[in-house]
Amino acid sequence: MSPRPLPRPAPPSFSGRLHDPRTATAVGRLLGAAVAVCFLTGVVSHYLQQPPGWLADRLPGRPVWGYRLSQGLHVASGLAAIPLLLAKLWAVYPRLFVWPPVRSARHALERLSVAVLVATAVFQLFTGLLNIVEWYPWPFSFVPVHFAVAWVLAGSVLLHVAVKAPDIRAHWSRRSAGTLALPDEDAADRRSLLLAVGAAAGAVTVTTVGQAFTPLRSLDLLAPRHPDVGPQGVPVNRTAAAARVTGASLRGWRLEVLGPRPYELSLPRLASLPQTEATLPIACVEGWSVSARWGGVRIRDLLERAGAPAGAAVRVVSLEARGAYRVMEMGGEYAGDPLTLLALRLNGQVLSADHGFPARIIAPNRPGVLQTKWVTRLEVL
Numbered sequence: 238m239s240p241r242p243l244p245r246p247a248p249p250s251f252s253g254r255l256h257d258p259r260t261a262t263a264v265g266r267l268l269g270a271a272v273a274v275c276f277l278t279g280v281v282s283h284y285l286q287q288p289p290g291w292l293a294d295r296l297p298g299r300p301v302w303g304y305r306l307s308q309g310l311h312v313a314s315g316l317a318a319i320p321l322l323l324a325k326l327w328a329v330y331p332r333l334f335v336w337p338p339v340r341s342a343r344h345a346l347e348r349l350s351v352a353v354l355v356a357t358a359v360f361q362l363f364t365g366l367l368n369i370v371e372w373y374p375w376p377f378s379f380v381p382v383h384f385a386v387a388w389v390l391a392g393s394v395l396l397h398v399a400v401k402a403p404d405i406r407a408h409w410s411r412r413s414a415g416t417l418a419l420p421d422e423d424a425a426d427r428r429s430l431l432l433a434v435g436a437a438a439g440a441v442t443v444t445t446v447g448q449a450f451t452p453l454r455s456l457d458l459l460a461p462r463h464p465d466v467g468p469q470g471v472p473v474n475r476t477a478a479a480a481r482v483t484g485a486s487l488r489g490w491r492l493e494v495l496g497p498r499p500y501e502l503s504l505p506r507l508a509s510l511p512q513t514e515a516t517l518p519i520a521c522v523e524g525w526s527v528s529a530r531w532g533g534v535r536i537r538d539l540l541e542r543a544g545a546p547a548g549a550a551v552r553v554v555s556l557e558a559r560g561a562y563r564v565m566e567m568g569g570e571y572a573g574d575p576l577t578l579l580a581l582r583l584n585g586q587v588l589s590a591d592h593g594f595p596a597r598i599i600a601p602n603r604p605g606v607l608q609t610k611w612v613t614r615l616e617v618l
């Protein structure tokens with residue numbers, strides 16, 4: 238008996254004609270570019286926050302705005318990718334209904350890889366979006382999971398591009414349409430669609446990028462943070478109240494510096510040491526950043542006074558009772574930088590409680606999460 242073909246269920250009919258490889262390629266190009274930028278800047282951010290041992294002491298402090306640019310691009314490309322991903326899924330979703338669902342082992346593998354691709358892309362954009370509004374409605378911790386899934390997504394994108402290379406090549410440019418010998422009757426419709434998709438991605442970018450790119454701050458309508466809104470003109474992620482840093486916990490505050498020659502300083506003593514001024518950005522991993530004028534004592538001078546060898550790394554401890562950013566380590570390259578300060582002042586005023594009174598770290602080219610507030614101890618490593 239010869240095998241009977243699977244009976245086909247009543248198929249949904251797709252009358253729209255733009256669900257074609259040409260549209261998928263055109264949107265995919267933009268989406269691919271956004272995902273590539275997002276992936277690379279994400280990897281940079283991760284290794285700055287959790288540097289492998291061989292890199293920890295060598296990370297550079299210049300340019301001072303490097304992390305600000307990189308993280309601004311990360312969040313902007315991730316946000317722009319949301320409308321692009323929706324357009325891409327719209328272009329290809331009729332393929333979910335191909336019949337028979339599995340034609341061969343190769344076909345099964347291809348569908349499986351697309352399932353992983355779509356799932357990881359949706360997961361990354363969704364968790365990233367919720368992270369910038371600091372909403373964590375899931376049981377896992379964001380950073381390690383977002384980082385791990387990024388690699389799965391990157392792998393699935395590469396696999397997808399390899400599998401689809403013939404289609405991509407055939408539809409890459411308008412000229413390649415000619416090689417298909419068919420007149421492209423849908424060209425005008427497709428152009429309108431791409432224009433609308435481009436406009437959506439552009440609108441998302443323009444109304445959010447001002448959170449990091451301050452010349453566009455007045456257009457920052459949709460981002461969760463506005464770079465000017467906060468005490469002393471600088472936003473705050475974690476307030477003193479949230480960190481349970483109170484008047485009582487600050488009473489009798491002294492800076493403790495542990496090293497070959499340990500010592501302690503009261504706040505008036507610290508303020509009487511030579512002060513340095515520096516204009517440096519706070520660049521939050523959640524995507525907002527703003528430059529400010531900081532004043533304080535060079536970390537390098539404080540470490541030297543404790544007998545630290547040149548190039549020593551340092552551990553910084555906050556008096557915050559608990560929290561993911563209570564303890565921070567800084568490699569020798571940053572600790573020795575003349576712009577790395579234990580800041581006492583912000584924009585010409587004594588630090589406010591929310592910005593880390595009495596003393597906080599400010600260092601060039603570093604993620605905001607490492608700019609530790611309410612510092613109470615430095616330990617030479």
Ligand SMILES: Nc1nc2c(c(=O)[nH]1)N[C@H]1C(S)=C(S)[C@@H](COP(=O)(O)O)O[C@H]1N2
Nearest residue numbers: 472473475521555562592605606608609610
């Ligand atoms: N001790 C401590 N320092 C901290 C944090 C924290 O939670 N605890 N948050 C960090 C984060 S996420 C950022 S973006 C910066 C923001 O500094 P600001 O509140 O002065 O703008 O502080 C950092 N310093």
Ligand SMILES: [Mo]
Nearest residue numbers: 521522605606
């Ligand atoms: Mo942050």
